[in-house]
Amino acid sequence: MNEYKYSELMLDEYLEDVWKCIRCGFCNSVCPTSNTSFSYMSSKTSRGRIILLQAYFSGILRKPLRDRELQELLDYCFGCRRCLEVCPPGVRIPYMLWRAKHIGRRHNLLNKLIYSNYGSFEKLCSNFPSLSNNILRSRFGKILLELLVGIDRRIDFPEFHDVSLEKWIRMNRSSTSGKRLAYFIDVFTNYHEVGLGIEVVRLVEKLGYSVEVPDQREAGTLLLEAGMMDKAIKVAKENVESLYKYIMNGASILTSSPAAYIALKYDYPEILGDSKSKLVSEKTLDIIELLIKEYEDGEIRFNEKNSGRIIYHHSCFTKASGLTKHIKRLLTLAGYNLIEVEECCGIGGVWGMSKKHYNDSLDVGSNLFIKLRSLSSPVASQSETCRIQIRNNAKVRVEHPFSYISKAIELK
Numbered sequence: 001m002n003e004y005k006y007s008e009l010m011l012d013e014y015l016e017d018v019w020k021c022i023r024c025g026f027c028n029s030v031c032p033t034s035n036t037s038f039s040y041m042s043s044k045t046s047r048g049r050i051i052l053l054q055a056y057f058s059g060i061l062r063k064p065l066r067d068r069e070l071q072e073l074l075d076y077c078f079g080c081r082r083c084l085e086v087c088p089p090g091v092r093i094p095y096m097l098w099r100a101k102h103i104g105r106r107h108n109l110l111n112k113l114i115y116s117n118y119g120s121f122e123k124l125c126s127n128f129p130s131l132s133n134n135i136l137r138s139r140f141g142k143i144l145l146e147l148l149v150g151i152d153r154r155i156d157f158p159e160f161h162d163v164s165l166e167k168w169i170r171m172n173r174s175s176t177s178g179k180r181l182a183y184f185i186d187v188f189t190n191y192h193e194v195g196l197g198i199e200v201v202r203l204v205e206k207l208g209y210s211v212e213v214p215d216q217r218e219a220g221t222l223l224l225e226a227g228m229m230d231k232a233i234k235v236a237k238e239n240v241e242s243l244y245k246y247i248m249n250g251a252s253i254l255t256s257s258p259a260a261y262i263a264l265k266y267d268y269p270e271i272l273g274d275s276k277s278k279l280v281s282e283k284t285l286d287i288i289e290l291l292i293k294e295y296e297d298g299e300i301r302f303n304e305k306n307s308g309r310i311i312y313h314h315s316c317f318t319k320a321s322g323l324t325k326h327i328k329r330l331l332t333l334a335g336y337n338l339i340e341v342e343e344c345c346g347i348g349g350v351w352g353m354s355k356k357h358y359n360d361s362l363d364v365g366s367n368l369f370i371k372l373r374s375l376s377s378p379v380a381s382q383s384e385t386c387r388i389q390i391r392n393n394a395k396v397r398v399e400h401p402f403s404y405i406s407k408a409i410e411l412k
């Protein structure tokens with residue numbers, strides 16, 4: 001008997017999706033890891049992974065889910081969610097693969113400890129920013145990170161800021177009245193891109209909002225992608241419980257990171273399926289949506305000072321979030337001349353940072369890097385990990401779209 005029958009994590013519900021697949025291959029056309037030399041030559045495609053699961057669940061493939069080779073093949077899905085948009089029968093490919101990974105994956109103890117507590121480790125390192133940055137920059141630190149966590153030593157890990165955004169907001173909060181926003185920050189903005197978070201807070205306070213910081217853990221998309229479903233569910237529950245209390249007191253939930261937005265808006269209701277997570281999803285708005293609302297309500301306008309060219313990079317999470325049209329509209333209103341690039345950068349959260357997939361990620365992103373270098377204009381990309389990958393490999397200036405848009409905003 002296949003071991004999936006013993007799963008407590010509702011794989012059965014997702015199994016229906018395996019049989020919905022009509023093998024059309026549409027998912028292959030958008031899947032970043034299905035369009036590389038390594039995937040063409042060895043059928044490591046999106047459709048290939050679904051066919052593999054069909055073979056497994058029908059009993060044709062006589063291997064356990066924990067089979068190493070099978071897990072390696074599933075691992076070529078890094079959860080970007082591009083395929084969700086194009087699959088005619090609506091197969092929820094990444095959600096199904098995360099469960100299959102969870103059942104079959106064997107993490108070593110150290111890896112499990114670090115991955116399932118990465119938010120706490122980031123917090124610990126952020127308490128000693130100089131020391132952490134010196135270690136991360138050193139050859140010794142890079143080798144240590146590779147040995148302990150599997151992050152490839154060629155990666156330039158982003159530096160820790162000297163104060164977390166959470167602390168900064170608590171120390172500098174200027175308004176306690178007005179419409180309430182509870183900021184779900186997520187670890188990257190909280191410890192590394194604090195400047196971006198500060199810009200967001202300053203602007204929304206000028207618009208009459210008060211910003212609070214609820215107790216929160218990491219968004220947990222990384223746990224889903226690593227197949228740690230039980231940990232992802234635990235983190236999701238903790239975050240939902242905390243945010244729900246703020247909603248009951250009249251707040252909306254604000255995000256600025258696409259991973260945080262996707263987690264609250266789509267992943268938590270999908271993996272928890274309860275009324276609280278659905279309410280949190282309804283009450284979540286990204287800073288981009290907030291700006292659109294303020295513009296449509298006539299509260300902000302845009303000055304005419306920007307006329308430069310900006311390359312808009314379609315990050316996978318932004319595509320999946322549905323925020324793309326709003327970002328493009330705001331950048332255009334802010335006076336920028338947009339050139340759009342669709343190619344994936346290959347980072348896939350931390351998938352492309354791992355020693356195991358670092359070269360694969362460069363293969364996926366190679367066309368994008370060439371294009372960005374030749375266009376030689378500033379780049380806007382909403383995803384934090386895409387920005388790391390673009391900075392490291394295309395060597396061009398890349399910022400969150402908000403950073404360009406906010407420069408052109410004038411309050412009425």
Ligand code: SF4
Pocket residue numbers: 020021022023024025026027028046047050086087088089090091093
């Ligand atoms: S797009 Fe959907 S139906 Fe088509 S091959 Fe992919 S999973 Fe199957």
Ligand code: SF4
Pocket residue numbers: 027030031032033034046076077078079080081082083084093094
């Ligand atoms: S989620 Fe992304 S990587 Fe995974 S199969 Fe779909 S398109 Fe490919």
